[in-house]
Amino acid sequence: MTIQDVIQWLNIGVKTGTLEVINKNENCLIYFKNGIIIAASSNNSRNHLGQFLKREGLITDKQIEKVRLLQDKTDDIFGLILLELGMLKEKDLHEGVKKQAEEIIFGIFDWNEGDFEFHDDELPSDQFIPVTLLAHNLIIEGAHRKDEWQKIKDLFPSRNIILALTERGQSELLNLELPGLDAEVMSKINGKRSIDEIINLCGTSDYSVFKTLEKFMLLDEIKVAGVKKAVEKPDKIKELMNEAKILRTEGYLEEAVLTLKKAYNEDPQNPEVWQELQSAQLSMEDAMKKVIGNLNRIPVLLTALDSPKIKSLILSAEEGFLLSRIDDFCTIKEIMSISGLKKEQVYHGLYKFLKKEIVGFQDQKKFINEIKGHEPKSLSEKLIRTFEMEFAMNGIKRVLTPHDQMEIINFYNKIKNADYFSMLNANRDSDKTEVVNSFKALISQYYPGQFLEMSPFFSMKLKAVIALLSAAVDTLCSNNKRLEYEKTL
Structure with a gap:
């Protein structure tokens, strides 16, 4: 989703709030009121209002310095001080502020990478000079500038x-x-x-x-x-490729794809980058399919469509349409047929909704009802059941990576001959709450049901880990058992 798409979406949705757009060098804020852009700001000194007015020949460096000194004393905004001192006409100030906002937004259009977040119904409490910028006009001018950039690059x-x-x-x-x-x-x-x-x-x-x-x-x-002879820079492509390789090895496929896209933006003609990106995307597609399961599963909403959680999300048109078709009755296959969306679009959308915890599956609810009917006999079983219910509703199964495998082996070897306090990272002064919290943290890390598939070897290791941790928490959280156990140490 490009930043142009985001701005258009906020305009069509008649949104009010602040769009925050950041990259490694700059942090920009675009303010919307009922879908209209009313202001923009940036932490880049090049985008200071004084610089725009100076370039138009409306103020001088000395005037800028004078206003800044007054600003430090009064906390008034730059433009209003100019008006109060008679250095600028109101019409010129308004045009300068409008030009400043446009240039900030056009600058964002030229970014190769960045992140954004929309803060619904949040506008600055400080003073600012409002303008009126129409999203449609900005996007058209942005497209024109793209053509102009090509001419400039030729020259x-x-x-x-x-x-x-x-x-x-x-x-x-x-x-x-x-x-x-x-x-x-x-x-x-x-x-x-x-x-x-x-x-x-x-x-x-x-x-x-x-x-x-x-x-x-x-x-x-x-x-x-x-x-001028260019100063040799580090091989950014190679660095990004290596970073993506590590991410893939550790199972962070989505992050690996994003990293490879950065490498592709740096050098779109690099065949090695293109092949690696295609491979990572296929791996991510496979992982999504495993998480989502077969096409006969029935997705269900975990929160209302008009809830703040969903309203705060930035969704593409396809994602919004897909979300509106989830009715707790239709299977994934039926939703594909009704919506006309491609399989890849549905998988990507559902995967995003699962991660944001706004969609689950009906079989997850069934599992929850089943385990609700089973009364746990011990504290450890109760804690594990609670975790299972939460994971069934909100969790996303993932691939057991080589990194996970090494952690499991190391942790099992660490606790197999350890005392109960060491197993739970506790000591003799730890109270029941501390012991339980430690147990919960370890269960969330080593619970077998969170992995998509694994060999019998690792399945046995994880079951052994859970059994040891359960014995530890049941003993240390029972006053009598704990006293008896401490006598053996």
Whole structure:
């Protein structure tokens, strides 16, 4: 789901709240009211309102510094101080704020990777200057910019290109009537700096600088003076591939696919990355099928469709449609037939719903009813039954990975000859609550029913682990048994 899809979804859904979008370098907030974007902010200094107004020639560096000093004392917002001091007209301020919000959002459109989260009905309590931005217009302009970027890349294939002024450009530099950004960019071109260095010095968006350079080049005011030797960077593709390999080995298939997608975005032409991504996606599909089971299972909602838990989710159109077709009666196969969705779309949707704990299966409810009818005889059995019920309703079975296998063997060897206190990571001062909590934590880690399939060897090991832990908790939580046991130590 692209960020454009998210914005469109929030617009169509007439949502009010804050969309938080982050990557490793930047944290952006987009504010919605009834589906309309009313503001945007970023922690990137390039996106500061003062920089936008300065580039338009509306304020100077000295004025920016003066306003910032007053801001520290009064806590008023930057734009309102400009108005109070008479440095800016209200119309110019509004246009500047609107331009700032647009550039922040267009900048997000250019990201190769990032995460987002929508905070429903949450808007900033601090003052801000509202604008009106229509999602449809932003998305159309974003598509136009994508085409423009391609033209720019054809003209400047590398950010390491060194630019110099032509004779015409040198004459133009003396022109005092140059617009703010034109003057700033041109003043940074000296025949030694690369495009990348010029962008960093200008402190504005990449797109704005590139468009200005494109204009200069077409007017024959600048020329290519060489190419700066790129500083060798670590092999990011190799690092991502290795990271994905480790994730797959440890059974984190979804995370492995996301990591390989990052590698693919870095180099879409790399055949090794493409093959590894396809392989990981197939493995994840297989894992999903094992978790979801056969197509005759009946999915059931674990919470109402209008519950806050579901309302807070960002769902694609297909996921929303799939969720609306879960009625506690239709099988997965019937839902596929009714909805017209592909098998892969249904599997992905159900897998997501299971992880978010908003959907379960009818056979899970049946299992819960069965174990409810069995009265546990000991504390350990009661605790295990409680865990089984919770897992049946909310848990997702997973593959037993080599990492899991090693942990099981090591833990079994650790406790097979240990005393009951050591087994449960407790000591003689530990009370009943501490012992029970430790037992619960270990059961959640070594409960056999959470794994899809395993060899008889590991099945026996896990049953032995559960038996040892059960004996320990039953003894240490019984006053009489505990006193007798402590005498033997």
